[in-house]
Amino acid sequence: MRNFIQFLTKNSFIFLFLFLELVSFTLLIKNNNYQNSKIVNSSNFLVGNLFETISNITDYFYLKTENEILRTQNSKLLSAEKKSFTKIFGNTVQINDTSYFQKYVYTAAKVINNSTNQRENYITIDKGAINGIKPGMAVINSDGVVGIVKNVSANFSTLISMLHQKNSISGKIKASNYYGSAVWDSDKNQYNTAFLKEIPNHVQLAINDTIVTSGFSSIFPEGILLGTIKSFELPKGSNFYTIEINLSVDFKKLSHVYIVKSLLKEEQTQLEKLNQENVN
Amino acid sequence: MLIDGIKYTIYFLLLVLIQGLILNNIEFSGYINPYIYVLFILILPFNTSKYTVLVLAFILGLSIDAFSSTAGMHTSATVFMGFLRNYILKLIEPRDGYEISSKPLAEDMGIQWFTTYSTILVLSHHLFLFFIESFKFSQFFTTLGRAIISCVFTLLLIFIVQLFNYKKASRR
Secondary structure, eight states, X not given: OHHHHHHHHHTHHHHHHHHHHHHHHHHHHHHHHSTTOSSSSTTSHHHXXXXXXXXXXXXXXXHHHHHHHHHHHHHHHHHHSGGGEEESSOTTSOOOGGGEEEOEEEEEEEEEEEOSSSSEEEEEESOOGGGTOOTTOEXXXXXXXXXXXXXXXXXXXXXXXXXXXXXXXXXXXXXXOOEEEEEOOTTTOOTTXXXXXXXXXXXXXXXXXXXXXXXTTSSSOTTOEEEEEEEEEOOTTOSBOEEEEEESSOGGGOOEEEEEEETTHHHHHHHHHHHHHHHO | OHHHHHHHHHHHHHHHHIIIIIGGGOOBTTTBOOOGGGHHHHHSOTTSOHHHHHXXXXXXXXXXXXXXXXXXXXXXXXXXXXXXXXXXXXXXXXXXXXXXXXXXXXXXXXXXXXXXXXXXXXXXXXXXXXXXXXXXXXXXXXXHHHHHHHHHHHHHHXXXXXXXXXXXXXXX
């Protein structure tokens, strides 16, 4: 017995070590078994309160990620909105679930490259073929029309920006429904204005009238904001107005966009092609 | 003695807070997590009794575990490190022993001594910790790599902290 006590005292350091290790391993195994171990974890009062305070502060740093999530959710909701569906039957059919089907689907994307000062401005986004992006799809953001998809790689796509001399988007005056084509003047090279052409001279116009997409092109859904009328004039001897519009999208600070996939585009273009062939 | 006690308590709180609130949130590429809190065990004075070191290591580990909800993990690793410290100090003791007034810091003992001392202890702590964390040997080399890389970063941080002390000491 005395030997044993001697042995204990002689090696007391090692025994203390082993004892503490035993305690910590017990904790470890217990904690693994019951995730909510009540002895030591971050939900206890002191550390929990501290973490809450810290989290209140650090939440601001995660706003960006949070926004990203909300944006994805938004695009899902947009796809589910009534505007994105089209009626199968005529007007007389009562609105119920089965009389609508999906016409537009929205995908959220991030702008990773953008230019505004060229004659032909392109935008690069971080979604590509693997996300189902195809050339010819419309791109919008929460403010309005951004551009049209031109080239697609596996993971990226380039868009013809609204600020492109060859870009022409079918737009209409929301108040009167007269439609024309919205183009950008590359000579003037202003990133916040464009022109609406082909509006006949008998139309009543007012400054700040809203211009939206007409939906004729089968690329853009109807009613996406293009901008507002900045100024208009009727050149002498011309039948059409020259309308300058303020673009609703600020291309200088473009960061997140939605790609619009029109599910009926194929059908519409096929049908319209048929017309042309018949004429010829 | 009392002043020392207060000083080390402040060190303790500071290191736990830095570790729990800042460094635990840093995870470079999922491989590197520096654990600077072990500095507390490193800088305890030479004349601290080995039992005290063990108990302090236990409390330190528990506090860190409280922050990361990993009851026992850091505790076991830190206790292990506190246990080793006793032997390492004996192993690398200078020929004429430790001076009572000096502390296990780079400024007192020289960079070379401190490097050996801290590398051995930090590496053993990290290896212990990462293997306890993964709790298996199937990904032996991944775990080993993580431990070593994290160890390098911890040491880097420790040396940066020492550098601050160094400057202060030489300015006096």
